[in-house]
Amino acid sequence: MLPGTLYARLKPCGKPNCRCASGEPEDLHGPYWEWNRREGGRLVHKIVSEEEAKQIEKAIGNRRRVEAELNAYSGHFGHPVRSIRPPRSAATQGNLI
Secondary structure: OOOOOOEEEEEEEOOOEEEEOOHHHHHHHEEEEEEEEEOOOOEEEEOOHHHHHHHHHHHHHHHHHHHHHHHHHHHHHOOOOOOOOOHHHHHHOOOOO
């Protein structure tokens, strides 16, 4: 399970004579996969491969499903479950599962 959001981005390279300089979506390079999440209160962006993106997408979906299930049972706990967070030591070391 992983936190965050996964985006497919199309980007220009910045070379004036490249086809992407037109700015038209069909001329841009990509897609480049970007995984955004919060770590230690800061927003972190990471470009990932297409293969990594597939795994991250599944892990984000798993986390959202578990959080939805926990929130469905929030009446049993007496308070809503807002999110699943790893122990502080795991988050600071980057050992997210």
